Amino acid sequence: MRNEITALLETICQTVRLQGSFSPTEAYPPEFFTIWNNDSTDWSHYDNAPTGTVWDFTVYFYSNDPSNVITKTGAAIALLRSNGWIVDGKGYDVAADDPTFTGRAFEAVFPNLEIYQED
Numbered sequence: 001m002r003n004e005i006t007a008l009l010e011t012i013c014q015t016v017r018l019q020g021s022f023s024p025t026e027a028y029p030p031e032f033f034t035i036w037n038n039d040s041t042d043w044s045h046y047d048n049a050p051t052g053t054v055w056d057f058t059v060y061f062y063s064n065d066p067s068n069v070i071t072k073t074g075a076a077i078a079l080l081r082s083n084g085w086i087v088d089g090k091g092y093d094v095a096a097d098d099p100t101f102t103g104r105a106f107e108a109v110f111p112n113l114e115i116y117q118e119d
Contacts, residue, residue, distance in 0.1 A: 001037075001040075001053075001055040001057075001110055001112065002035070002037060004110075005035060005057055005059070005080070005085075005108065005110075006035065008076075008079055008080060008083055009033045009035070009059065009076060009079075011079065012033075012072055012075050012076055012079065013031055013032060013033055013061070013072060015029045015031070015032035015033065016032070016033040016034070016035065017032060017033070017034050017035075018034065018035065018036070019034040019035060019036040019058070019060060020034070020036075021034070028062070028064075028098055028101065030063065030064050030065070031061070031062065031063035031064070031065070031068055031072065032061070032062055032063075033059060033060065033061050033062075033076070034059075034060045034062070035057050035058070035059055035060070036057060036058045036060075037055070037056070037057055038056040038057060038058055038107075039054075039055075039056040040053050040054070040055050040056070041053065041054050041056075042054075052111065052112050053112050054109060054110070054111050054112070055109065055110040055111075055112060056107065056108075056109050057107070057108045057109075057110075058105055058106070058107055058108075059076060059080075059105060059106055059107075059108050060094060060103055060104070060105045061073045061076065061103060061104050061105070062096050062101045062102070062103040063101060063102065063103075064100050064101050066102045069102050069103065069104045070104065073090075073091050073104040073106065074090065076106075077090065077091065077106060080108050084110060085108045085109065085110050086108070086109040086110070086111070087106055087107065087108050087109075088107065089106065090106070091104045091105055091106035092104065092105060092106070
């Protein structure tokens with residue numbers, strides 16, 4: 001699911017990275033998403049096998065333009081929802097380790113539920 005959420009977010013902002021993956025000497029681009037997979041739990045079980053996985057990600061957006069933080073986060077929430085992701089609310093503020101950047105984050109959950117079929 002990491003590839004799927006990355007591909008969706010890249011339609012809003014070209015730079016999507018794993019949270020914490022910028023090196024200490026690497027300059028931030030003007031705006032970027034980062035993602036973090038919090039959990040991937042089994043859905044239900046049938047014959048001792050999971051019938052799906054519920055994927056839970058935190059999506060962060062950072063920008064050196066504060067007006068983009070609300071706009072692009074809202075666009076990302078709308079896009080993910082339209083592609084089957086569950087996003088509750090409008091997100092929350094997050095600190096950035098560069099004082100010229102502001103950030104916002106939200107939780108996105110995807111219930112990848114497979115349908116069990118008997119042989």
